Amino acid sequence: MALFFYLKPNPVPPLSDRPHRPQLNRKGFFHPLVLLCWVGFLPFVFSLFSPLPGHGFKLGLVILAMTGLGYLVFQVKRNLLWAVLLVLPIYGFTCLGYADPDFYLQAAASSGFERVLGPSSELWLGSDYEGRDILATLVLGGKNAYTVGLYCCLTALALGIPFGLGLTSNSPWIKNPSFWVVQFYEIVPQIFFVLIVLGVYNFWAAESAGERLTESYSLPIAGIAIGLSSLPAIARIIENRILLLKSERFVLALESSNVSRTKVLLYNLLWKNCTAEILIQTTFLFGSALLLESALSFAFEIGFGDLGTGGYQSWGKLLAEARRSILFGENGWIVLPPIVATLLSIMGVNALGQRLAQSSSGSEES
Amino acid sequence: MSQSAPVLSVKNLRLTVKRLGLEVVAGVSFAVYPGETVALLGESGAGKSTLFKAILQLLNNSQWDQEGEILFGSTQVNGLSPKELEQVRGPQVRCIFQEPALSLNPSLLIDRQLSEAVLAVEPGLNSTEVEARIDLALTEAGLSPSLVKGKYPAEVSGGQRQRVGIAMSLCAKAALLLADEPSNSLDSVTVTGLVESLLKLKAQGRIQSLLIVTHDLGVLRALGCERVLFMHQGELFEVGNIQEVLSNPRHPKLAEIVGQIKEIRALEKTVQKAKVLEDQEPLVSAKGVSFAYAKKGLWKKPGVPTLKDVEFQLAPGQFVGLVGNSGSGKSTLVKLLTRELEDYGGDLKFHGKSLVEHGLRKNRSFFFRNLQTIFQEPADTFDPSQTLGENLTECFTALGLGSEDILSIFDQLLGRLLLDKRMLAERPRNLSGGQKQRFALARAFGVKPLLLLADEPFNNLDLIAQQRLVELMLERKADPLHPLSCILVSHDIGLVSRICDQVWVVDQGRIVESGTVEEVLDRPKEAATLRLIHAAKALGSFG
Numbered sequence: 001m002a003l004f005f006y007l008k009p010n011p012v013p014p015l016s017d018r019p020h021r022p023q024l025n026r027k028g029f030f031h032p033l034v035l036l037c038w039v040g041f042l043p044f045v046f047s048l049f050s051p052l053p054g055h056g057f058k059l060g061l062v063i064l065a066m067t068g069l070g071y072l073v074f075q076v077k078r079n080l081l082w083a084v085l086l087v088l089p090i091y092g093f094t095c096l097g098y099a100d101p102d103f104y105l106q107a108a109a110s111s112g113f114e115r116v117l118g119p120s121s122e123l124w125l126g127s128d129y130e131g132r133d134i135l136a137t138l139v140l141g142g143k144n145a146y147t148v149g150l151y152c153c154l155t156a157l158a159l160g161i162p163f164g165l166g167l168t169s170n171s172p173w174i175k176n177p178s179f180w181v182v183q184f185y186e187i188v189p190q191i192f193f194v195l196i197v198l199g200v201y202n203f204w205a206a207e208s209a210g211e212r213l214t215e216s217y218s219l220p221i222a223g224i225a226i227g228l229s230s231l232p233a234i235a236r237i238i239e240n241r242i243l244l245l246k247s248e249r250f251v252l253a254l255e256s257s258n259v260s261r262t263k264v265l266l267y268n269l270l271w272k273n274c275t276a277e278i279l280i281q282t283t284f285l286f287g288s289a290l291l292l293e294s295a296l297s298f299a300f301e302i303g304f305g306d307l308g309t310g311g312y313q314s315w316g317k318l319l320a321e322a323r324r325s326i327l328f329g330e331n332g333w334i335v336l337p338p339i340v341a342t343l344l345s346i347m348g349v350n351a352l353g354q355r356l357a358q359s360s361s362g363s364e365e366s
Numbered sequence: 367m368s369q370s371a372p373v374l375s376v377k378n379l380r381l382t383v384k385r386l387g388l389e390v391v392a393g394v395s396f397a398v399y400p401g402e403t404v405a406l407l408g409e410s411g412a413g414k415s416t417l418f419k420a421i422l423q424l425l426n427n428s429q430w431d432q433e434g435e436i437l438f439g440s441t442q443v444n445g446l447s448p449k450e451l452e453q454v455r456g457p458q459v460r461c462i463f464q465e466p467a468l469s470l471n472p473s474l475l476i477d478r479q480l481s482e483a484v485l486a487v488e489p490g491l492n493s494t495e496v497e498a499r500i501d502l503a504l505t506e507a508g509l510s511p512s513l514v515k516g517k518y519p520a521e522v523s524g525g526q527r528q529r530v531g532i533a534m535s536l537c538a539k540a541a542l543l544l545a546d547e548p549s550n551s552l553d554s555v556t557v558t559g560l561v562e563s564l565l566k567l568k569a570q571g572r573i574q575s576l577l578i579v580t581h582d583l584g585v586l587r588a589l590g591c592e593r594v595l596f597m598h599q600g601e602l603f604e605v606g607n608i609q610e611v612l613s614n615p616r617h618p619k620l621a622e623i624v625g626q627i628k629e630i631r632a633l634e635k636t637v638q639k640a641k642v643l644e645d646q647e648p649l650v651s652a653k654g655v656s657f658a659y660a661k662k663g664l665w666k667k668p669g670v671p672t673l674k675d676v677e678f679q680l681a682p683g684q685f686v687g688l689v690g691n692s693g694s695g696k697s698t699l700v701k702l703l704t705r706e707l708e709d710y711g712g713d714l715k716f717h718g719k720s721l722v723e724h725g726l727r728k729n730r731s732f733f734f735r736n737l738q739t740i741f742q743e744p745a746d747t748f749d750p751s752q753t754l755g756e757n758l759t760e761c762f763t764a765l766g767l768g769s770e771d772i773l774s775i776f777d778q779l780l781g782r783l784l785l786d787k788r789m790l791a792e793r794p795r796n797l798s799g800g801q802k803q804r805f806a807l808a809r810a811f812g813v814k815p816l817l818l819l820a821d822e823p824f825n826n827l828d829l830i831a832q833q834r835l836v837e838l839m840l841e842r843k844a845d846p847l848h849p850l851s852c853i854l855v856s857h858d859i860g861l862v863s864r865i866c867d868q869v870w871v872v873d874q875g876r877i878v879e880s881g882t883v884e885e886v887l888d889r890p891k892e893a894a895t896l897r898l899i900h901a902a903k904a905l906g907s908f909g
Contacts, residue, residue: 250746250747252747254764256704257764257809258735273751
């Protein structure tokens with residue numbers, strides 16, 4: 001009965017009030033499922049403190065958290081639901097990878113299984129050519145891909161916003177240098193830039209360690225390099241949006257009320273009127289970072305770049321290892337898990353961005 | 367007249383927004399017969415523009431449900447394919463849009479665009495005939511053809527662009543001409559020109575009938591509308607001719623509107639003209655002020671001067687009307703006063719200090735508090751992503767007001783402006799244009815300014831907002847402690863003569879004539895003043 005009460009749809013407002021936004025049902029916040037959504041952040045905490053042992057417990061918790069997140073989206077923004085459902089698996093992968101790294105590392109490292117077993121009740125996705133659990137490697141790859149994407153987005157935001165603001169400046173001393181930096185990253189091909197940065201970093205790290213490194217590359221450095229090279233995406237969108245808004249009348253009205261120009265620029269223009277666009281662009285960036293990361297690890301795995309193999313699990317690396325099934329002409333299904341995982345998560349992230357864009361432009365019209 | 371077949375007949379038209387199920391036009395039927403001039407009145411939001419778009423078949427069918435019939439002659443236009451619509455839209459019906467200057471393509475030569483408009487209707491013409499048509503249309507719109515031909519829209523002035531836009535609508539034959547608020551953004555001299563050329567076109571039979579949407583009663587009177595249609599909440603009423611509407615309105619809502627117009631006029635009659643006291647220190651004074659927009663380029667060189675040697679003095683408690691054609695430099699003068707433009711030559715003082723001194727950080731709060739502006743389109747002057755309360759609070763806080771002061775301003779002003787306190791929690795897009803305009807008035811009058819700069823305030827305000835604006839202005843003017851002065855920028859000398867104490871006529875960057883209203887109106891010396899007075903008389907705005 002209580003559940004029915006919570007799930008009751010919001011009352012439809014009368015026609016005269018239609019332009020008003022439908023209000024969130026406040027009681028929805030205290031729904032048990034929504035409360036569980038906050039538990040979704042706990043796996044990260046578990047990865048540090050781990051109060052309760054047991055893999056099954058953590059798995060159950062992550063699944064509950066994902067359900068809660070889905071329910072919250074259902075309550076707040078129903079039109080985002082399908083997009084979010086597509087993204088949820090990657091969130092779950094990451095949570096699990098962080099919550100229980102030992103379990104999955106062991107599962108992925110132990111080659112006790114027979115090679116290339118089909119899916120069974122024990123091994124849900126079977127085992128690969130090294131005799132490892134494919135599901136475990138998928139989870140670790142997802143966690144790593146997510147980490148790279150996160151670093152990429154943070155770097156692009158941290159540098160793209162100041163450079164984007166610099167592009168809108170009237171002073172040539174600020175505008176021109178920002179322009180040069182942004183244009184440099186627009187011109188340089190992304191994958192070469194990232195390869196060069198990683199190569200230089202590895203060379204430097206090997207030099208300082210005094211030996212040849214066996215690890216393939218550093219995840220944060222890869223993320224930051226991808227973020228640097230996709231800085232123009234953020235900077236340009238801020239430039240466009242702010243140049244457009246600057247000519248609006250309300251800016252003039254604010255400035256003639258003695259609101260300082262810096263405040264108008266940072267608060268009214270950037271924070272109040274650009275956040276939606278930046279958020280949407282960032283989701284697309286996240287998707288492209290996932291793609292670039294798997295391309296990168298694929299390239300390293302097939303011997304491009306001379307950085308060695310081993311180390312981090314990644315969907316691209318899984319695919320590179322599985323490609324020999326095509327050479328042998330048997331067990332072709334083994335390429336499917338990494339491909340489907342990459343495809344689904346990139347599609348999900350892009351769908352989320354698209355839905356966000358639609359809902360933000362739609363709300364402005366009505 | 368009813369024996370001949372109608373040019374346009376609309377039968378039982380219903381237009382519904384699909385997504386909301388909202389009926390914007392509810393069962394409208396009317397007809398326009400050849401030779402008629404029909405006016406369509408109504409408040410904003412009554413469905414006039416939607417009806418216009420439906421007549422031109424410009425509504426997006428995926429968002430709108432259309433029921434009923436729209437007939438041009440004997441062809442039904444709703445449901446026609448785009449190819450078939452081409453046969454209707456050019457030769458049968460043409461339209462003058464709200465901002466004729468904006469209907470030009472910026473990257474095509476002006477004569478190329480005009481010839482396109484001619485050839486779309488009469489494809490058989492050869493180039494010399496087209497040329498003759500264009501010349502004729504441009505002359506009728508009040509432009510000499512050699513001035514604009516071979517130029518891009520950006521190369522001619524704003525007023526000239528408007529006239530080109532009008533010429534484009536007038537250059538070919540049409541059975542019916544639709545005009546959607548054509549006088550809204552034009553200055554009064556251009557409007558009289560437009561009215562004259564419309565009358566001429568009808569007399570020559572180049573357009574048969576005219577359907578015009580406007581809230582400018584002067585234009586309607588000058589055009590001599592035979593029939594007035596009134597639209598209210600999606601329904602249409604026949605309300606007789608224009609004289610009847612003004613003397614004896616039949617519909618209660620229309621009576622209310624006419625009553626408001628009369629009320630504003632009555633309020634304006636109570637204006638007591640202030641005397642200029644010689645010994646008073648002027649609030650604003652200018653000596654030899656000149657300004658030129660810098661041209662963009664590698665080397666910044668000064669362009670053609672927009673203001674030359676402007677001199678004036680404004681005493682506290684004085685209302686001044688700044689009149690002149692568009693492009694004469696009025697707006698530049700206002701922008702100098704609000705410090706939106708800097709780097710002027712000469713001496714410009716406000717409250718005893720030069721404007722450069724006012725620009726210092728410590729003086730800025732005082733300056734902006736005492737100088738408030740009502741912008742040309744006050745409804746657009748709110749940050750769309752903040753609520754109105756946040757918008758107003760941000761401005762008031764920046765002007766140095768505490769939260770208690772702000773709350774007391776809300777208490778005093780919002781009720782008077784017919785606004786609800788709950789509206790403060792709304793985003794601007796959820797309020798109507800009139801409500802936003804009244805919020806803009808609250809922002810301007812909340813801080814008790816000494817000087818109010820109003821740039822064409824009556825052009826875009828709805829009637830309630832106009833009434834409140836006049837009321838507040840007069841009340842603050844009589845305030846002994848903070849007497850309000852006002853610089854009212856307008857191209858309508860009739861309006862200025864009713865409210866203001868003094869008139870300054872601006873022409874080509876100079877104040878060519880100044881003095882009290884009586885002096886200037888009764889004994890005009892300059893050609894520019896005479897032109898403005900003539901235009902105002904033609905539109906009946908002295909009445």
